[in-house]
Amino acid sequence: MDNIAGTKSSLTWAVHISVALLVLLWVFPTVGLLVSSFRTADQISSSGWWKSMFPAEQTLQLRTAGTDEAVQADGVWVIEGNLYDVEGIDPLPISTWGVSSRDVAAFVPGDEAAPGDGETMVVQENGDYVYTSAEEPSGRGQRVFVTASVPPEFTLDNYEQVLFSGNTTDSMAKAFFNTLTVTIPATIIPILVAAFAAYALAWMDFPGRALLIAAIVALLVVPLQLALIPLLKLHTDIGIGKGYVGVWLAHTGFGMPLAIYLLRNYMVGLPRDIIENAKVDGATDFQIFTKIILPLSFPALASFAIFQFLWTWNDLLVAIVFLIDATGDTTVMTRQIVELLGTRGGNWEILATAAFVSIAVPLVVFFAMQRYLVRGLLAGSVK
Incomplete structure (x- = not known):
C-alpha cells in the first residue's frame, strides 16, 4: 500500500525534521548576528546573544x-x-x-x-x-x-560608526554603494545575454547546437580560479584594466554557463503548440522571444537572478582581482569586512554590525523572490 499514488511515505516525519533542522541552523546565526549588532562591546564579551534580554x-x-x-x-x-x-x-x-x-x-x-x-x-x-x-x-x-x-542595553552607535564613519576609506556606507554598483549590472547583463542564447538553443535549429549545449554543461564544472589570471591579462591587453567594467564582464562570463543552462531547460519545457501557432501567424523569432518566451520564463529568470545577485554580492575573490581599491573608492563590502577584521581585531560589535549590513540586502532579495526559485529550478525536470 505504500506504493499507491496519493499515500504518504513513512519517511515524511524524517523529511519534516530535516527541514526544521536546516531552518534552525540558518535562522539562529542570522538572529544572533542581528542581536549582537545592537549590543555594546562589554555585553558581547560578557554573555551570549541569547542572554541579551536578561541582566x-x-x-x-x-x-x-x-x-x-x-x-x-x-x-x-x-x-x-x-x-x-x-x-x-x-x-x-x-x-x-x-x-x-x-x-x-x-x-x-x-x-x-x-x-x-x-x-x-x-x-x-x-x-x-x-x-x-x-x-x-x-x-x-x-x-x-x-x-x-x-541590565540589558542596546545601542545604534554601532550602525552609526559602521555606516557613517568620518573616514571615507573606512566607511561601510561607501562600500555598500560600491557593492550595489558591482552587483546590479553583473546580475542584469548575464540575464539579457543568456536569455537570447537559451532561446536559440531551445527552439532554433542550427548546426552544432548539441555541441554548444555540451560545452555549456562542461563549463559548469570549470573552477573560475583557472580563468582569473588569463582574463585579467586579456582585460589589460584590450585596455579595460581594473575597474567596474572589468568586474562586470568577469561576473558575466563566470555566470553565463549556469544562466544559459537554467533558462534553456526551462524554455524547452514550454508548450510547443504556442510557439508553432505564433510562427503560423507570421511572428518572427524576436517577436516570439519578447512577447511569449520572456513573460512565460519569468520564474526561471528570477531564480537565476537570485543566484547571480547573491554570488556577486558575497564575492571577494573576483573583486580583489578585477577592482582597484588602493584608494578605497571601489572597495566592496566583503573587502571592507576583511579590513575591519585586520584593523579592529576584537571589536566584535563592529564586525557583527558590518556583517549584518552586508547580508541585509541579500535577505530582502531572497525573501522577495524565493517563490520563483523552486518553480524555476524544477522547470523541465518532469514532462
Missing part, C-alpha cells in the same frame, strides 16, 4: 579616591566615598567584590577585607566604601574589582 554579570575594575582625600580619625587614616562616583559611571548593584585580580569575587557586600598590613576595607552593595589604614596612605587609590548585574 548579565560583569566584572569592573574601579578605584577608591586618591590618598589626598584621606582624613585622620581615632588614630587611623580613613577614605570614604562611592566607587562609582570616583569613576564617573552609573551605579550598579554589586554582588561580589575583591581587592586582587586573582580572586575578584572573594567578598560579598558588607564583608571586611584586608588589602595590606594595617589596612581594612568594606564595600556596600550600592558602591559605598570605607577604607582605613594605620599609616598615612600614599600613591593612587586602592584597586577594587566588583561584579555587578548589568
